[in-house]
Amino acid sequence: MKWIDTTRIGTGLLSLGLAATGCADATTNNAGQVAQLRAALVADTCQGHDDHDSASLREHARRRAVRWKRGGGNVPRDRQVSLQLLGFNDFHGQLAPRTLSDRPVGGAAVLASYLTDASRGLEANTLIVHAGDYVGASPPSSALLQDEPAISFLNTLANEHCKYKRASTSKCNVVGTLGNHEFDEGKEELLRLLDGGDHASGPFLDETWRGSRVPYVSANVVDTNTGEPILPPYVIQKLAGVPVAVLGAVLKETPSVVTPSGVAGLSFLDEADAINRYVPELQEQGIHTFIVTIHQGLTQASYEGSTSADAEAPSGALLDIIERLHDDIDVVISGHTHGFTNALVNNILVTQAFSASTAFSDIDLVVDSETNDVVAKTAQVITTWGDEGPGLTPDPAITALVEAADAKVAPLVSVVVGETAAAITRTPNDAGESTLGNLIADAQRTAVAADFAFMNPGGIRADLPAGTLTWGTLFTVQPFGNSVVKLSLTGQQIYDLLNQQWGAPQPGGGRIMQVSGLSYTWDASVPEGGQRVTEVRAANGDPISLTERYDVAANSFIAAGGDNFSVFTLSTDQLGGPLDLDALIAHISTLPQPLELSVEGRIQR
16 A cells, blocks of 8 residues: 655644644634644643644644555544554663753653653553663663663553553553563563562562563564463554554564573564564454564664655665565564664654653554554654753652662762773774773773683773763663673684674674774775684784684673674683673773773774
C-alpha cells in the first residue's frame, strides 16, 4: 500500500479535529488547518484545556507533514481515531540532567515533565514506549543501586492500570523492550529487576524491591533449551478503543556485545523472523495497528520538524530488518545507535530519539476504527531542554527520587581520586587514538604486569572533565564492573586481533581499540576483510615477533570474545585480575597531579 507525503492536513483529519473538540466557532481557515494532528488529539480544548492551543503549539503543528495512506484521507471523519506514541531509547539510568551546547538537557524529572505535557488531556490515546538499554552502563546513582531507581522512575510514568509481576492490562500506558545492556548481569538479575526480590547487596531505596509495573516485550530472546521466549513477545493495548499490538526485539548480535556469562542459556533469533511470526495470530484477533520497539538502529542526519521525504535517507543494520518486516507493521521505535531517526522506510515510520533522556519521539497516528488500520502517521523528535517549556518544571516526585538515589551513593562517589589540568577525552584522532583510551589501557597493563594491553572504545562511556576527579566521575567512565584479564597471544594472533577491528558487528565504522605497550600502523586503503595492519611495534620500537608469545591485558568482556574480538578466546591461560575501575583508580593515584595527557602516536594511519 502506498503512502503520500503532504505538508497540509487532509480534510478528513481536519474535520475530525474540529468535530472532536465540539467548538461551535471552529472554522476551516488557515488558523484551523495549522492545528493539524494536535487538533484531532486534544478532544477537550473547549472544555477548559485551552492551554494546548498555544501559539507555540500551533507553530509546532504547522511544521508537521502528515504521511497519509493512499485513500486514507477519504475515511469518514466519524471513523478516524487519533493516537499518540511517545518513544524514547537508551535511557541508561540517566536520572540526572546533562549539558548539551552549554544548556541543561534531560534527566528523569525533565523527561517526565515533557512526556506528561505531551500526553495531558490525551491519556486514553497515548502510549509511552521505550526501545531498550533502559538500564546498564548507568551513572552511579542508578548503577550502584542495581538500576532499581531507574525502574522506579519508569514505574512513576506508569498509570494505575500497570501492574507488578508482569500482570499487564490493556490500559497500561507504558511498554518497554530489552536492549543488549539489560543482559550485562545475566538473565537472573534481569528477571529479578523486572519481577521483584531484593538483590544480595540490597535493599536500597525500597524496603522490598517489587520490580517493574511496566510490561516488557521481546519476541526474539528465547531459552536455548525450550525455544520459548523469556518474556511475552507482544502486548495488546487499547488506545481510545483501538487495539494496538506492540512487539519487541533486540539485535540478534547481542551475544557478541555482551559478556558471554550474561547471555548463557539464551538464544537470539533473527529479529524480523521473530516479529513476523506473531503478526498472523494478532491479525486473526482483528488487530491491524502494529508497533515494533526494537533495540537496533539507523544513522541519519538530524533535522527539526516532522517526518520529511526530503531528509537524508538513513543507513544502518536496521534497514535489512525493516525491509523484511510484515507489511502490516506501521511504526518502528528504535535504539542502540544513540542517534536520530525520523524517516519512512518501506512505508514504515521509523524513529530514534538520541539517548540518555535528552529527547523523545512524538508520533501521531490516525486509525480507521472500522478496519483498525493506520491511515496517517507523522513524527517529530523533540529535545528535552531543561531551560524552556516543560523542562522549567521538572516532575517533583521524580526529583525527590533522584535526590534520594544521589544521597544513597554520595559517600562513595564523592571520594576524590585525582585531578586533571584539562579535559581528558575519548574522542579519537584520525588514526583512532584518544588520550582517555591511552590512560585506561595503561592502567590495565600495569594492573596485571602485561606486555601489552587492549581496550575496546565502547567500554569508555564518558570523558574526564577538567578539575577534580572523584570516584563517581571515574565510575561514569567505566561502569560495567568488568575485571582485567591477563592472557597470552602470539605475535601473529595480535596482528589478527587488530585486523578484527574492522569486522562485524560494525562494518564500515570500525572500532579501534586503545593500546598500551605497543604501537601499530594501519592502512585505510586496504579493503575491509584484508590485512589493514601493516606493522606492530613493541615499546622499544622493534617489530614484534610473529611466533613469540606475549602477555596481554584486556577487560573480561573482550577477553571472552565480546565485540566479536574472537582472537582473545584462542588463549588458554587466562588469569583474572582486579576490576577495571579499581585498576584505573590505582593507576591515576601513581601519576603526577594534575594529570596532563596527550595523544602519543601509538596508532598511525
